[in-house]
Structures are given as C-alpha cells and as structure tokens.
Amino acid sequence: MTQMKLFHTNLPNAPEPDQLVEFIMQFSEFGQQTMETETEYFFEGSKRSIVTFVNEFWTSRQRCAHSLHEVSYRACFKPQLPRFFISALTDPGELVYDPFMGRGTTLLESAILNRIPAGCDVNPLSKILLQPRLAPPTLSEIQSRLKSLNLITPSKLPEDLLVFYHPETLGQISALKNYLLDRQSAGALDPTDAWIRMVAVNRLTGHSPGFFSVYTLPPNQAVSVKSQIRINEHRKQIPQFRDVAELILKKSRSLLKNFDAKSKAALKRASGESLLLTGESSSTPEIPSQSVALVVTSPPFLDVVNYAGDNWLRCWFCGIDAEAVPITMARNLDEWQQTMTNVFIEIARVLKPGGHVAFEVGEVRKGKLKLEEAVLPCGLRAGLFPKLVLINAQEFTKTAHCWGVNNQSKGTNTNRIVLFSKS
Numbered sequence: 001m002t003q004m005k006l007f008h009t010n011l012p013n014a015p016e017p018d019q020l021v022e023f024i025m026q027f028s029e030f031g032q033q034t035m036e037t038e039t040e041y042f043f044e045g046s047k048r049s050i051v052t053f054v055n056e057f058w059t060s061r062q063r064c065a066h067s068l069h070e071v072s073y074r075a076c077f078k079p080q081l082p083r084f085f086i087s088a089l090t091d092p093g094e095l096v097y098d099p100f101m102g103r104g105t106t107l108l109e110s111a112i113l114n115r116i117p118a119g120c121d122v123n124p125l126s127k128i129l130l131q132p133r134l135a136p137p138t139l140s141e142i143q144s145r146l147k148s149l150n151l152i153t154p155s156k157l158p159e160d161l162l163v164f165y166h167p168e169t170l171g172q173i174s175a176l177k178n179y180l181l182d183r184q185s186a187g188a189l190d191p192t193d194a195w196i197r198m199v200a201v202n203r204l205t206g207h208s209p210g211f212f213s214v215y216t217l218p219p220n221q222a223v224s225v226k227s228q229i230r231i232n233e234h235r236k237q238i239p240q241f242r243d244v245a246e247l248i249l250k251k252s253r254s255l256l257k258n259f260d261a262k263s264k265a266a267l268k269r270a271s272g273e274s275l276l277l278t279g280e281s282s283s284t285p286e287i288p289s290q291s292v293a294l295v296v297t298s299p300p301f302l303d304v305v306n307y308a309g310d311n312w313l314r315c316w317f318c319g320i321d322a323e324a325v326p327i328t329m330a331r332n333l334d335e336w337q338q339t340m341t342n343v344f345i346e347i348a349r350v351l352k353p354g355g356h357v358a359f360e361v362g363e364v365r366k367g368k369l370k371l372e373e374a375v376l377p378c379g380l381r382a383g384l385f386p387k388l389v390l391i392n393a394q395e396f397t398k399t400a401h402c403w404g405v406n407n408q409s410k411g412t413n414t415n416r417i418v419l420f421s422k423s
Helices: 020-026 080-089 105-112 125-134 139-148 159-163 167-185 191-203 225-235 244-255 261-271 312-318 333-350 371-381 398-402
Strands: 035-043 046-055 095-098 116-121 275-278 292-297 351-361 385-393 414-421
Touching: 020 046, 020 385, 035 371, 080 095, 080 105, 080 292, 080 351, 080 414, 095 105, 105 116, 105 125, 105 261, 116 125, 125 191, 125 261, 125 275, 125 312, 139 191, 139 244, 159 167, 159 225, 167 191, 167 244, 167 312, 191 244, 191 312, 292 333, 333 351, 333 371, 351 371, 371 385, 371 414
Parallel strands: 046 385, 095 116, 095 292, 116 275, 292 351
Antiparallel strands: 035 046, 351 414, 385 414
C-alpha cells in the first residue's frame, strides 16, 4: 500500500503519513464515532469487498467555506469535501485536478489552499463560472465598470422571457448581454467584464428579490417558459422591476467579503498556473502525464440530472448553443460505466505514481442503486488501486428541503467517495 501524506487543518496534531485508516477511525470532530463496514462489488465475475468508513467527516454546518464559492450550480458538492482530501493527500504547490469541474469547487478550493488547479468540463459555462473567481477584480473596479455601462433597452426584446422579468429588467439584461457578447467578439472582454458576466449568470433566476427574476425555482436551474407561466399563475405573481447593476454589485460584495490579503495572494499564485479546459475529460492531452497529485471530482449521475435543461437560460445569456453542448447523459448503468472507465484511463495517465483519486458518487433511484459499487470496477480497469470507501453522512441542505426531500424518500442523503491510488 502506498504511503500517504496526511494532515487535517482543524487538528492540532497531524497524523503520520501512513496513518490514514487510523485517522479516519479515530475521527470524531463533529461528535460522532466512525463506523467501519464494507462495500461489496463485482469485478470480472467475482465478488470483492472494500473497507468502508461512515461518519460526518465534514458538515454543512461548518462556516469555513470561502465566500467566493457562493455561486449556484446543479448537483455541486460543498467546498468542505475537496478541502478534506486536498488537505489530507497533497502538499502546497501540487496539482489538483477535477475532470468534471462544474462550478469549479475543487479548483477554487485547491487555489485557496495554495495548490495548482486544473479542470475540465464539456460545458463551456464551467469556465465562465470559475475563471473570474480565480482572479477577482476589486469592488471599486466592478462598481466603476457598472456605472460606465449604458444599459439602454434594445429595440427588440425576447418577449417569451417576460414571464421571468419585468420589461425594464429584461431590457437591462438584454443590453448587458449584447455588451458582453460584443466585447467578447472584439477580443476586449477583460477580467472585470468576465466577473460581471459570471455574477449576472448567477442572478438570472431565483426565489428571492436578490435575483433578476420573479419567484421561480432555486438558482441552480431554470424552468421552461411554460413551467414559469404555471408558477406565476399558481402564485398569482407578476415580475417586479429589479435593477440589474445594483444586484450585480450586491452579489459581488457578498462574494468578495472573505477576499483578504491571504486569499488574494494564494489566488494570484494559482491563477497564473491554472489550466481550465472545455471538452471531453476522456481526452486531455493538454495535461502532462504523471503531473497530477490528486483528483477530486463528482461525475454526472446517470440520467437523474438534466444539465442542458437546467442551463438553457444561462446559455442564452452567454451566447452558447445549449443543444450543441455534448453533456454526458448515460441512460443505463452499462453506458455510464463505460464512460467512467474511459475517464479513469485518462486520469491514470495524468496521475503521479502515489497519487490519489477521490471519486464522489451518490445514491440514485431512491437509494436502490449505489454508484460506489459501480465505479469500483471502472477504476480497476484503468489500473488504479481501490483503497477505501468514505461515506460522509449528514442531513439535507435547505435546497433539498425546498423540494420536499428527506432521508427516507428520494435524493442523495450522503456523500459517497471511492478513494483510489496509483502505484
């Protein structure tokens, strides 16, 4: 078994490098003792098992996540998850990679922790959401740029979007959209523009006055126009005016509230060396072989999340053809496993000897299908060694509760991470 570097930022006395299992077994930071069990799975026709540990290893009640993480994206994990593995399994200056980077939680957290971030995602929105947060402008720069914008309503508005927005708000959104696309087309989109675009993308729809829209679903997805019509009728609501520039500035203040000198220095170092790719994670020739110390990722979970459907309005604002984005949507387990195996083969290429993969999966289909059992053969086929399964058990978040989800019905009630290593 490969020895591990291991330390935890919340513990006064860090364990020795070869004590991962002992550390996990003794972990009780949130008042619970670790339970040890096993996960059974099949590989090449034979039944195998792997040691599995259950506890609350990080918690939604922690208040240690950096404010820059506070952007919404469907099916994203909390920053405490990658922090646990980055702190335990890497040293400052090492490369941390996420092949399904989503909103960029792993990459941003690795940058904050003085690691070098690398990521890939087939969805071009990922880079739009992450890159500005790796090199944020100052609040005064954001405020000055917003004041300089002439958000005059275009002569023609997309009238179908009036189910979401007051006419004046939609006019401002459309004018901002046109400004940003013009700057991008001219090659003049600077970091302040990119920041404003990122924040606007995250304010397009939501369920409070802090968003541009009338009340709708949580901000990590956008319903269809027909669905919004039904919501408006049910709630007897009409869109109220929202000042686009004012809300962008307000959200910017919130995102930057923890952006102190320490995090600024860390991001400055990391952003210059970061690598953000848009494309298939099964083919990443831009990443050198044996360069990655740690992979922390969460893949698409079969067909339970419609990423393209969720992001149609964000794609409209950014000038992206949502239908042309080849989002992974495996419809059955065999197809999903083949896709994951191809990704694991590429991960094995870029991973250093002694490097690790923390692969977070979840319960789908009301807990009847546990993807940790399905992903273990994928890593093995790529030549990786499965070390353990870590199950972080905790209560649902507010977002989950708004869907009426509880631990006895549907949804993912645990983080389930399969840890692999490369010999």
